[in-house]
Amino acid sequence: MSATALRPPHPDSPSALATARGKLVLVLLCAVAFLDFVDASIVTIALPAIQRDLDFSVQSLQWVSSGYLLTYGGFMLLGGRASDLLGRRRVLVAGTVLFAVASLGGGMATNAGTLVAGRLVQGAGAALMLPAALSILTTTFHQGTDRHKALGAWGGTAGLASAAGVLLGGVLTEGPGWRWVMFVNPPVCVLILFAVFRLIPGERPPARPASFDVRGALLSCAGMLLLVYALVEAPDEGWGSVRTVGGLAGAAALLAAFLVNERSARDPLVPLSIFRVKGLAAADATQLIGVAGFLSMFFFLTLYMQNVLGFTEIETGLAYLPVCVGVGLAAGVASKLFARVGTRPVIVAGCLVAAAGVYLLSRIPVDGSYVSDLLPGLTIMSLGLGAVFVAITTAANAGVPADRAGLAAALLNAAQQIGGALGLAIFSAVATARTNHLLAHHADPAHALTSGFHRALLAASVFLLAAAVIGLRATNTRGEEARPEAERRPEPVAR
Numbered sequence: 392m393s394a395t396a397l398r399p400p401h402p403d404s405p406s407a408l409a410t411a412r413g414k415l416v417l418v419l420l421c422a423v424a425f426l427d428f429v430d431a432s433i434v435t436i437a438l439p440a441i442q443r444d445l446d447f448s449v450q451s452l453q454w455v456s457s458g459y460l461l462t463y464g465g466f467m468l469l470g471g472r473a474s475d476l477l478g479r480r481r482v483l484v485a486g487t488v489l490f491a492v493a494s495l496g497g498g499m500a501t502n503a504g505t506l507v508a509g510r511l512v513q514g515a516g517a518a519l520m521l522p523a524a525l526s527i528l529t530t531t532f533h534q535g536t537d538r539h540k541a542l543g544a545w546g547g548t549a550g551l552a553s554a555a556g557v558l559l560g561g562v563l564t565e566g567p568g569w570r571w572v573m574f575v576n577p578p579v580c581v582l583i584l585f586a587v588f589r590l591i592p593g594e595r596p597p598a599r600p601a602s603f604d605v606r607g608a609l610l611s612c613a614g615m616l617l618l619v620y621a622l623v624e625a626p627d628e629g630w631g632s633v634r635t636v637g638g639l640a641g642a643a644a645l646l647a648a649f650l651v652n653e654r655s656a657r658d659p660l661v662p663l664s665i666f667r668v669k670g671l672a673a674a675d676a677t678q679l680i681g682v683a684g685f686l687s688m689f690f691f692l693t694l695y696m697q698n699v700l701g702f703t704e705i706e707t708g709l710a711y712l713p714v715c716v717g718v719g720l721a722a723g724v725a726s727k728l729f730a731r732v733g734t735r736p737v738i739v740a741g742c743l744v745a746a747a748g749v750y751l752l753s754r755i756p757v758d759g760s761y762v763s764d765l766l767p768g769l770t771i772m773s774l775g776l777g778a779v780f781v782a783i784t785t786a787a788n789a790g791v792p793a794d795r796a797g798l799a800a801a802l803l804n805a806a807q808q809i810g811g812a813l814g815l816a817i818f819s820a821v822a823t824a825r826t827n828h829l830l831a832h833h834a835d836p837a838h839a840l841t842s843g844f845h846r847a848l849l850a851a852s853v854f855l856l857a858a859a860v861i862g863l864r865a866t867n868t869r870g871e872e873a874r875p876e877a878e879r880r881p882e883p884v885a886r
Contacts, residue, residue: 408537412590416531417541419586421548423483423524426490426579427517428549431459431811432556432686434510435693436704437569444569447503454507457623457812462514464808465616469608471522471801472660475794478594479523479530482797484587486519491580498573509573525800527591530793536730542788543726546781547719554714554773557689561708607652607660614645615805622812626819661802665795670866671802674738674787677865679806681742681779681858683814684851688749688772690815691822691844691851692765695755699837699844710761714773721777729785733867737782742859745775746852753848757841775855789868814854822847 407413434441434455442452474482490513497509525545532541563571621638628634653659666672689711696702696710725737748771755764784803791799826843830836 406537407532408540413532413537415586416590417528417544419583419590420524420528421544422579422586423487423520423583424545424548425552425555426576426583427463427521428552429556429559430513430517430576431456431463432553432689433560433563433572434459434569435557435690436560436697436707437564437572439697440564440569440704441506445500445503445506451503451507453623453627455510458507458510459514459517460808460812461616461619461623462511463517464514464619464805464812465612466515466518467522467801467805467808468611468615468661468798469801470519471526471797471799471804472604472608473519474523474526474797474800479527479797480587480591480593482519483523483527483591484584486516486521486523487580487583487587488516490516490520491577494573494576494580498570513576521804522797522800525788525804526796529788529791529796529800533793539726539729539785542785543722543729543781546784547722547726547777549784550718550722550773550776550780551715553685553689553776554711554718557693557711558708558715561704561706565703565705604652604656604658604660607649607656610645610649610652611660614642614649615809617645618642619809619812622809622816625816626823630820661798662795665791665798665802668790668799670786670789670864670868671791671799673861673864674783674866675802675806677738677742677779677858677862678783678787678803679810679813680854680861681745681783682807682810683817684749684854684858685745685776685814686811687814687818687851688752688848691818691847692752692755692769695759695841695844696761696765699757699841700759700761710765711769713766714769714776717770717773718777718780721774722781725778725781726785729782730869733869734782734786734789735862735865735867737778738786738862738865739859741775741778741782742855742862743775745772745779746855746859748772748775749848749852749855753845753852755841755844755848757835757837779858783862783865786866786868789866814851818847818850821850 408417438452438455441447441455447455470482470486493509493512493516497506497513500506500509528541528545529538532538559575560572563569563575617638621635621642624638625635649661650663653661653663693707696707697704702710721741725741728737748768751768751771752765759765787803788796788799822843824843825846826839829839829842834842
């Protein structure tokens with residue numbers, strides 16, 4: 392990388408955030424994160440309208456949400472490594488263009504297949520955009536204070552987008568219509584591209600063509616795609632079905648072959664030495680388990696508000712407004728605590744607080760009230776969510792060499808996508824089993840639905856407790872800078 396803003400850190404380099412340009416770069420990168428994260432949840436409230444308009448079957452409707460998740464998680468490692476090898480700005484631009492085109496095509500869809508195809512391509516574009524943007528952030532804002540603020544803003548944006556997606560989806564669906572959950576993206580992408588070319592310096596062509604681990608790329612993408620697909624389909628197919636067991640076994644075999652390949656490849660897609668970075672694996676695992684609890688909570692509460700309490704789309708969206716405020720406040724406070732206590736206590740405390748909030752939400756009654764039964768749990772959960780996302784993002788990037796920043800970003804975000812798919816698959820099965828059991832015994836449908844949500848949300852709170860335990864192994868960074876490439880000694884290729 393030749394650009395000054397993307398050079399490896401130097402101890403005496405000035406603060407990037409002290410300049411107006413640096414602040415604009417941070418806003419730009421957080422906008423990329425917001426766009427990619429928000430599109431995972433913005434279609435949730437629009438699903439009934441999409442089903443009516445495009446004649447989706449009940450079973451195929453899930454792919455409007457899951458299609459994005461599938462390719463987003465499946466291509467994440469490839470996108471991260473590509474940004475390190477081919478240039479971060481190039482990959483960010485390519486992903487943004489792909490995302491915009493797919494959004495436009497999805498918004499113009501006249502049948503179910505076209506919309507699902509658009510969501511699949513959207514996910515692939517996001518898988519290029521996100522690791523490239525996060526690696527630009529970690530290599531640009533490398534000083535201790537800058538790093539805390541930048542990663543705090545990124546982590547807060549990630550948590551905020553989870554709630555804001557539902558809010559925006561409700562407003563757009565009840566306003567101009569469901570197609571605008573797709574049409575809103577291309578204008579934003581145009582603004583992002585304009586800002587990228589103005590603010591992010593370009594890279595010189597590599598001195599030699601980048602050697603690419605084609606076999607590793609094929610194995611990792613195939614394994615990740617099959618894993619996410621099997622998890623998404625499991626609630627409908629059944630966990631003991633041949634299709635589910637075969638899919639999970641096939642994914643395990645492909646990913647095992649991928650690891651074997653990475654040990655012997657001359658230029659591996661995922662250099663396994665990155666896991667020698669202290670606490671990185673624990674931070675990624677905490678992200679995976681924690682997101683499984685968080686994402687499923689939004690899914691079940693949205694169904695509860697619409698199907699049990701009778702909320703409209705816009706009322707459901709506005710119900711999450713306090714969550715957006717709570718996440719923003721918690722993210723700001725958490726980023727200031729790192730210099731005093733480090734990231735580990737914030738991760739653990741955030742998971743425990745979030746677990747308490749989700750546990751309160753697991754007690755929702757059939758005749759519930761938003762103010763007394765939803766608002767307290769949502770507020771408590773939001774404080775934990777904001778703290779957790781900021782702290783994990785910071786911990787997962789601590790001590791990562793600059794030339795592996797894209798890979799570290801991809802690993803963290805792949806953990807998030809797999810966690811989301813895993814949580815929805817497991818907790819949907821829990822909720823469905825309980826609801827079907829009660830319906831078989833002639834229970835009231837609203838009572839059966841709510842009881843299923845109880846079980847799922849209780850399980851989600853247990854996952855958040857487990858995330859707190861895993862978080863005890865995460866890095867307790869207080870703002871260490873990344874090691875520049877020049878200081879790293881070449882490592883022998885494992886044979």
